[in-house]
Amino acid sequence: MKTRPATIKPYSGPVGGWGSAKSVAGIIAREHVPLKAPKLLSVQNKPEGYMCVSCAWAKPAQPHPLEFCENGAKATAWEITSRRADPAFFEKHTLSELELWPDHDLEEQGRLTHPMRWDAISDKYLPVGWAEAFDEIGRELGALDPHQVDLYTSGRASLEASYMYQLFARMYGSNNLPDSSNMCHESSSVALPESIGASVGTAILSDFENTDCIFYIAQNVGTSSPRLLHDLQDAVDRGVKIVTFNLLHERGLERFVNPQSPVQMLTGRETKISTEYYQVKNGGDIAALFGVCKALIEADDALKASGTSRVAGEDGKPKDPDNAAMVAFAASIASADKKHVLDHDFIKEHTAGYEEFALAARAHQWDELERVSGLSRDQMMKAAAIYAKSDAVLMVYGMGLTQHLMGVQNVHMVCNLALLRGNIGKPGANICAVRGHSNVQGQRTVGITEKPGLAPLDKLSELYGFEPPRWTGRSTVETCDAIINGQSRAFISLGGNFLKAVPETTAMEAGWRKLRLNVQIATKLNRSHVLHGEIAYLLPCLGRIEMDEQATGPQAVSIESSIAHFHGSRGKTKPVSATLLSEPAIVAGIAKATLGKTRVPWDAWVGNYAEIRDAIERTYPETFKDFNKRLFKPGGFARPLPARERKWVTQSGKANFITPGKLFPEFSTSGRTDVLHLATLRSNDQFNTTIYGYSDRFRGVEGTRRIVFMNGEDIVRLGFADGEIVDVTTAIDDNFVRKVTGLRIVSYNIAKGCCGAYFPETNPLFPLAHHDPKSKTPSYKLLPVRLSRSHATPDG
Structure with a gap:
């Protein structure tokens, strides 16, 4: 075990670029595979090649010359390493010793x-x-x-x-x-069937080519699925607006230099990813999305009232529309005929539950939505305006929504927003749940x-x-x-x-x-x-990645991507052991x-x-029709999803507006000024629990993972200093002390009242009972914690 010097220095560069190239070269050298790795990476995610063992992002029919990202290259080098944990290694070490590593x-x-x-x-x-x-x-x-x-x-x-x-x-x-x-993503697997009758997202790659707006919610593309940046960059180049809602300012959602673009690499020209970047408080997603929905619904009400002098009020009863600002806002975002903001034809034909949801949206007060979400009314209305002026909006979200106490309701809200303007089941308008593992x-x-x-x-x-x-x-x-x-x-x-x-x-x-x-x-x-x-x-x-020779010769396996397409994968290198x-x-x-x-x-x-x-085809004949024949179809073959065709396999037979009962979970520590809401994070040098190294380049952290990211105002308010070593304790009253010691405070652009620390290092803080009640997904993105000065070192 080595001692690593830790340095914290703000990172000013983009995602991608020479930083990614250097990082890939570094791990290839470190794993001693300088000849093997480049050859293998050239066929990664390619037809007749092997599918990346890292993330589940889509594999295009016409791949880029290099169809891998920095993390995908790390995953490949990590797997084909020259190192061996063989019997000789285990002969040297007891398990009691290895427990300490x-x-x-x-x-x-x-x-x-x-x-x-x-x-x-x-x-x-x-x-x-x-x-x-x-x-x-x-x-x-x-x-x-x-x-x-x-x-x-x-x-x-x-x-x-x-x-x-x-x-x-x-x-x-x-x-x-x-x-x-x-x-x-179990929260998706529970919520999406209830809302739209599909257990997975409905988006396909061509939706990124046909959309004119993307709402990007609670997913860190630069760390978790960097190949998706190609699709976002292409969309930006076409003039697509990307509206981002996220707890932290993440570099991958801000700026990108494409390592496969000679012009960008040589000139340093960056692509700005997000048109608007809204920093939502931890757990404030329902409130933020409710604010956008409220603005749309009340603008639609104002248009109706402009012809009748009546509009529904927050109590469901008509009242005179004396809000000139709302009338003007409604007129500025309305359809070409100036008669509506919502897609009433779609709502009437394809949905159930709209009236109940609209009543709830009207009833929520703006000051409450601002307090819980961390966004201003103007920000939520601006997001609504962009949404209303777009004909095809793609909803993209990740685990920042699903790993919550209210994860299922978070996903319901994404669906609700999509349904208001019929943004599902048409080209460029669908729901994209970005999955993690391959x-x-x-x-x-x-x-x-x-x-x-x-x-x-x-x-x-x-x-x-x-x-x-x-x-x-x-x-x-x-x-x-x-x-x-x-x-x-x-x-x-x-x-x-x-x-x-x-x-x-x-x-x-x-x-x-x-x-x-x-x-x-x-x-x-x-x-x-x-x-x-x-x-x-x-x-x-x-x-x-390894060749799999069996009785009938070399074998292939198959995987499903985030966009519900099936792909064949064929190993390309000799196994590390004949055993x-x-x-x-x-x-x-x-x-x-x-x-x-x-x-x-x-x-x-x-x-x-x-x-x-x-046998899989016999068991699932509709899903896997002609499985073997289509195994290596370029771009994969699609899993049938009726919701893509606006066929709703739900109890109501329609897509359902489902109204969350509250905006934020209730904690026994609510209102305590010394409590912060913790979200766990990944670095760009890890995938899930696999830690490739101790670099989080995009957040400026090198040599350590024992970090707690805090808003600068919170650091001062709580009496700490940037760089100070603290212990973090779970602030849930269940008569059990959960503590992680020796974390270094790093001032970061994170919403006030919130903090972030690495997964899985801070998993000991999370109670087993702290999960969404329907999906049972652990709430790794929201936990109340307290900080105290530590006697431990940053190395624990």
């Missing part, structure tokens, strides 16, 4: 090469044969009640492996299928879900001759509770770093040690592997050892992944 240092040891089993006597991982591992895992699972077993899936598993995994789980008798989607959306599409009503259980029963369990399984939060309380006895993980990604870290680690069986399928070492229960297996798998098995082979090995003889042709599937895709 930072996650970055664990993963930096390189690729896992051999299946390993924890040995209690030596406290080390020792090599084990695959057959022996499968046999013991099967015996242990056979001795447990399926209700006691949780089968987790990371967002990187392929469609083929995910389908096999959920089938194994259900044949075993368990619906406990928590996954990474539970922790990120197949986090796809694994749900093929059955990874704890909710039996979302899985085709009858079809699975027909195809494979078994009776699937019908009980509701555990989500991620419920799995954590079961581990803490000892109800879960076995945990199998298809990728990921569960212990670092979840809340309630201290209690979770204590519960983790009590598990009877812990099986981790992985490519690199992380904290979830070095903590253990009674029996622990570490099973190394092929990475997506590795593919994810499908490992799932099949565990399944056969656990279930014995079944109607599932596990071996045939492992020998030929095309047969798995045929």
Whole structure:
């Protein structure tokens, strides 16, 4: 473990440009792959190439010469590294020692090469044969009640492996299928079906070409999905207005230099991304969007009143429109015939619930909306004016909306705003939920879900001759509770770093040690592997970038992107070890050892992944029609979504305006002047729990992740100083102290009353019960905290 000097210096440059080029070159050199990496990156996200193992952003039919971003290049270099965490490495280190290592240092040891089993006597991982591992895992699972077993899936598993995994789980008798989607966009998966009858966003890439306005809400494009900047840049060049709502001023939403543009690279000419940038208070999104909706609705009312001298008031009763300013505003943004602001034809034909929503919008007072959102009335009305003057508006949002106590209602509000002017189901006007990991959306599409009503259980029963369990399984939060309380006895993980990604870290680690069986399928070492229960297996798998040779020859896998298109992916480099098995082979090995003889042709599937895709098509015939034929279609092939065609698969048969009951969650600490609202953040040197390095270039932080970003006025108001070391304590009264120590205050352009700190370092602050009640998504973007002077060092 190395000591890193920390420097904090404001960053004045753009996203992209020479900074990105230098960063990519740096990690390629650091991972000792100077010849291999450039060749592989040239086929990343290309037809017949491999799909990026990082973010889930769309793969265009006509790719750029280099169809990867800085983070995608880091993910590739990180996976094809020359380093190896082999048996010789594990012979040198006990797990008690490795527990003390930072996650970055664990993963930096390189690729896992051999299946390993924890040995209690030596406290080390020792090599084990695959057959022996499968046999013991099967015996242990056979001795447990399926209700006691949780089968987790990371967002990187392929469609083929995910389908096999959920089938194994259900044949075993368990619906406990928590996954990474539970922790990120589950609020979308709950809210969108209620609003528009689709479980995912409806936008496609061509919408970025046909839109004339983009509302960009709570997503940091420069860190989380930089390839999307190409689409935003092209839109800006066409004159499209981008209206951004975000807690922090993030460089990727401000300025961009395209590394693939010789003109921009040589001249330094920047593209300004956001036309308007509205800094919303943490948790103020509903209020901000309500303000925009209120302005639109009341302007429409004013136009109606101009012909009748009557307009609906906040109490629903008519009153005289004496507000000349509103009448003038309405006239300035109205349709060409000056008769309406809203799309009444669309509302009448396609929606339900408008009147209730409009009453609520009228009833909210501007001073209340300003206080909660952090925006002024003028800002919300200006956003409404831009929206009303645009014919096709694209709604783009990310986890800054979904990881909230009111995440489902946040997404409802995005839909409400879209529905007011019919901005869904037409070219350039749709909802784009930007997902995180590369197949986090796809694994749900093929059955990874704890909710039996979302899985085709009858079809699975027909195809494979078994009776699937019908009980509701555990989500991620419920799995954590079961581990803490000892109800879960076995945990199998298809990728990921569960212990670092979840809340309630201290209690979770204590519960983790009590598990009877812990099986981790992985490519690199992380904290979830070095903590253990009674029996622990570490099973190394092929990475997506590696060539996968099976009985019938080289294989391909498939993934689903953020825009619900399916893509084939073919590995292009030699595996790091001949001992590795593919994810499908490992799932099949565990399944056969656990279930014995079944109607599932596990071996045939492992020998030929095309047969798995045929099985997926038989299970989901409409979604995956001609799956194998279309696997490598340029640009992917689209998942059918009726909402794209204005067909609403909802109980009402229409798209629904759904009115949030309140603007902001209630905390026991509300009104306390010493409480700040914390949001967790990613740096541009990480992806989810994977920390590539200790650089957050765009925020000017180098050499450390032990940071708390604060508004300068809050620093002074609370009696602190920029650079001071503080402890952060959860300000929720539940008789349990949660504290993270030794964080350095950094003055930053963040909304007053709020602060930001890195995920997953501050996960220990989050109570398990602190989640959206419907989606159960942890509220990683909103937590009340207090700061106090620290006796710890910035290194913890």
